[in-house]
Amino acid sequence: MVNHWDLFLAPYKQAVEELKVKLRGIRAQFEMIEAHSPIEFVTGRVKPIASILDKAQKKNIPLDRLEEEMQDIAGLRIMCQFVDDIKTVVELLRQRNDFTIVEERDYITQKKESGYRSYHIVIRYPVQTIRGEKQILAEIQIRTLAMNFWATIEHSLNYKYSGRFPEDIKARLQRAAEAAYRLDEEMSKIRFEIQEAQAAFSRKQEAKGEG
Ligand code: 0O2
Numbered sequence: 303m304v305n306h307w308d309l310f311l312a313p314y315k316q317a318v319e320e321l322k323v324k325l326r327g328i329r330a331q332f333e334m335i336e337a338h339s340p341i342e343f344v345t346g347r348v349k350p351i352a353s354i355l356d357k358a359q360k361k362n363i364p365l366d367r368l369e370e371e372m373q374d375i376a377g378l379r380i381m382c383q384f385v386d387d388i389k390t391v392v393e394l395l396r397q398r399n400d401f402t403i404v405e406e407r408d409y410i411t412q413k414k415e416s417g418y419r420s421y422h423i424v425i426r427y428p429v430q431t432i433r434g435e436k437q438i439l440a441e442i443q444i445r446t447l448a449m450n451f452w453a454t455i456e457h458s459l460n461y462k463y464s465g466r467f468p469e470d471i472k473a474r475l476q477r478a479a480e481a482a483y484r485l486d487e488e489m490s491k492i493r494f495e496i497q498e499a500q501a502a503f504s505r506k507q508e509a510k511g512e513g
Contacts, residue, residue: 307351310368313429313436314376318346321378321427321440328394336504338497340387340394342447346378369438373405373424376440381450384493385410385486388421388444395442401425404439410449417479418453420445448482448489 325344332339349357354368354375363371382388388410396403407422421444429436445453456475459467467475489496 311348311351311375313431313438314348314440316429316431317376317427317438317440318348318378320429321376321442322346324400325378325380325442328391336501338500340382340390342381342383344378344380346376349375349377373439374441376427376438378440378442379450380442380444382444382446383496384490385446386490386493388446391444392421392423395423395425401427401440413479416456417476418456419449419479419483420453446486448485452479452482 322344325341329339329341329344332341349372354372357363357372358365358368361371368375380391382391392406402425403423404426405422405424407424410419410421413419423442423444425440425442426437427440429438452475455478459471459475463471
C-alpha cells in the first residue's frame with residue numbers, strides 16, 4: 303500500500319531527478335564548446351522523513367504547512383571550482399524559465415556564525431503529474447569544492463554532537479573554515495593558470511581517445 307509520505311514526497315523526488323539532469327546538462331553544454339564549466343558536479347536528494355520531522359519541530363512548522371514553509375525538502379547542490387564560478391551559475395539560474403526564483407540567501411558575503419559559506423537559491427518548480435501541474439519549492443545550494451568539504455565534515459560532526467560541539471572541536475572547525483576560505487582565495491589567484499593546464503590536459507586525453 304502506498305503510504306501518505308510516499309505520496310507527499312513523490313513530486314519532490316521527481317523534481318530532484320529532473321533538476322539533476324537539467325543542471326548536469328549545463329556542464330555538458332560547456333564541455334561541448336570546450337569552455338571552462340562553472341559547474342564541477344551536481345548532487346541532489348530528497349530530505350529524509352526523520353530530518354523533515356526534526357526540522358519541522360525545531361522551526362515550529364505544522365505538518366500541514368510543510369509544502370509552503372519547508373523550502374529544502376527537495377535539495378540540489380552545485381559544486382564549483384572557483385568562487386567566481388558561483389556568480390556565473392547564479393546568473394545562469396536567474397535566466398532560466400523552467401522555474402521561478404523565490405528567494406536568494408548569500409552566505410558567502412555573509413557567512414554563518416558556524417563558518418558555513420554557500421549561496422542558496424530557493425525556487426518554485428512545476429512538476430507535471432497525472433493530476434496536472436504541481437508547484438513545489440526546492441533549494442539549490444551553490445558552493446566551491448572547499449566550501450563543500452568544510453560543510454560536509456561539519457554536518458557529520460554536527461550530527462555526532464547534536465549541534466553541541468566541544469570547545470576544541472568548535473575552535474578547530476572555525477580554523478578549518480578560515481583555511482577553506484584562504485584555499486578558495488589562493489585558487490582564485492592562479493585560476494587562469496589552472497584552467498590552461500586543465501584545458502591542455504583534456505586536449506591530450508581527447509587526442510589519446512580517452513576524452
Ligand atoms: P540538511 O541535512 O542539509 O538537509 P536554518 O535551518 O535555520 O539554518 P533555513 O531557513 O532552513 O536555515 O535555510 P538555510 O540556512 O538557507 O538552509 C539550511 C541548509 O543549509 C541546511 O539544511 C544545510 O544543508 C545548510 N546549512 C546551513 N547552515 C549550515 C551550517 O552551519 N553547517 C552546515 N554543514 N550546513 C549548513 P539542514 O536542514 O540543516 O540540513
